[in-house]
Amino acid sequence: xxxxxxxxxxxxxxxxxxxxxxxxxxxxxxxxxxxxxxxxxxxxxxxxxxxxxxxxxxxxxxxxx
Amino acid sequence: xxxxxxxxxxxxxxxxxxxxxxxxxxxxxxxxxxxxxxxxxxxxxxxxxxxxxxxxxxxxxxxxxxxxxxxxxxxxxxxxxxxxxxxxxxxxxxxxxxxxxxxxxxxxxxxxxxxxxxxxxxxxxxxxxxxxxxxxxxxxxxxxxxxxxxxxxxxxxxxxxxxxxxxxxxxxxxxxxxxxxxxxxxxxx
Numbered sequence: 668x669x670x671x672x673x674x675x676x677x678x679x680x681x682x683x684x685x686x687x688x689x690x691x692x693x694x695x696x697x698x699x700x701x702x703x704x705x706x707x708x709x710x711x712x713x714x715x716x717x718x719x720x721x722x723x724x725x726x727x728x729x730x731x732x
Numbered sequence: 733x734x735x736x737x738x739x740x741x742x743x744x745x746x747x748x749x750x751x752x753x754x755x756x757x758x759x760x761x762x763x764x765x766x767x768x769x770x771x772x773x774x775x776x777x778x779x780x781x782x783x784x785x786x787x788x789x790x791x792x793x794x795x796x797x798x799x800x801x802x803x804x805x806x807x808x809x810x811x812x813x814x815x816x817x818x819x820x821x822x823x824x825x826x827x828x829x830x831x832x833x834x835x836x837x838x839x840x841x842x843x844x845x846x847x848x849x850x851x852x853x854x855x856x857x858x859x860x861x862x863x864x865x866x867x868x869x870x871x872x873x874x875x876x877x878x879x880x881x882x883x884x885x886x887x888x889x890x891x892x893x894x895x896x897x898x899x900x901x902x903x904x905x906x907x908x909x910x911x912x913x914x915x916x917x918x919x920x921x
Contacts, residue, residue, distance in 0.1 A: 677830050677913065678823040679906050680863035693776050694809060702808050703771055709805045710764050716798055717762075 734890045735769040741885035744901055745773055745867065751814075751859060752781045753870035754788040754851070756899050759889060761789075761805055766889050771810065778812040780866070782858050784851050786813065814858070827857030831880070834912045838879050848875035856880070859904045866903075873900045880908050 693699060752760075760767045760779075770779075781789075786806055793799045805811070831853055839847070848856070852875035859868050859881075867884060870876060885901035 675826050675830055677827055677909070678861045679827075679904075679909065680861060681906055693774075693778050695776070702810060703768075706767065706805060706808050706810060707764055709801050710761060710767060713761060713798060713801045714764075716795060716801070720795070 733763075733765055733892060735766060736888040736890070737773075738886045741887060741901065742773060744884035747777070747865070749777055749780050749862075749866045750774065750901070751855070751862070751866050751868045752779050752785055752811075753855060753868060753872065754785050755871040756869045757781060757785060757789050757811075759871070759897070759899070761802065763889065763891070770887075778810050780812045780814055781806075782814050782855060783816050784854055788851055814862075820861075823861055824854060824857045827860045828853050830913065830916075831857055831860075833916055834880065834909075835877065837916060838877065838912065852876070856904075859902075860909070862904075864903070868902045869899050870902065871897060871899045873902075876900070876902050879912055881905060882908075 694702065757779075760770065789806065790799065790802055793802060806813075832847070835848060835853070839845075847853075852870075852872060855868065855870075856876055859866060868876065868881075869887070873883075881902040882905045883900050884903050886898055887901070888896050888898045890896055
């Protein structure tokens, strides 16, 4: 019986010129600044939720329990 | 709170895509100063993440408003999801199986207990197949061992509690991998 796990060949991209995927560069200027501000706002909102949860013994929003 | 970089960090990330482990993605989402410091370091390049990382990032969140915030955060262009389809998954799975054999062999030699988590071993195998333009940022260095990966830099974040948390910037080293693959002694060859 052959062992199909014996013939495994690794898949490695070996040169920087031959990268597997091309990813677009980031948007620049105002659009980028706006995106970063929005992400900072999301982080702040999340922190507020965590702080509220910590300060409340019975937080709103539980899905279970 | 503060961010501390080792002297190689800025040079190492120049012109590279940074693949995020879930612990670092979570740290970015929980710490404004870390997020702002990192977006300055990356210049024109977005962070990239694998679907397994986004799965870990979104799972086990029981407050609906937090889930919405996390999904919105991931949807921004600064975070770019890697392509995912059957052919990629098959290659990643093959790499992961080979890596798991190498880890088992080397950890046994080094008398180290425990094994890498499912997600981390798949992330390691994904990094293998992405090429040299990609680096991984993780706070869990032990799942990406020195006998396969090179440490290119360290970023240390002082958290609100005052605790210091370090994240490693790692690259896949094909030469180290080849050596380990040979040492498997026929298993997988």
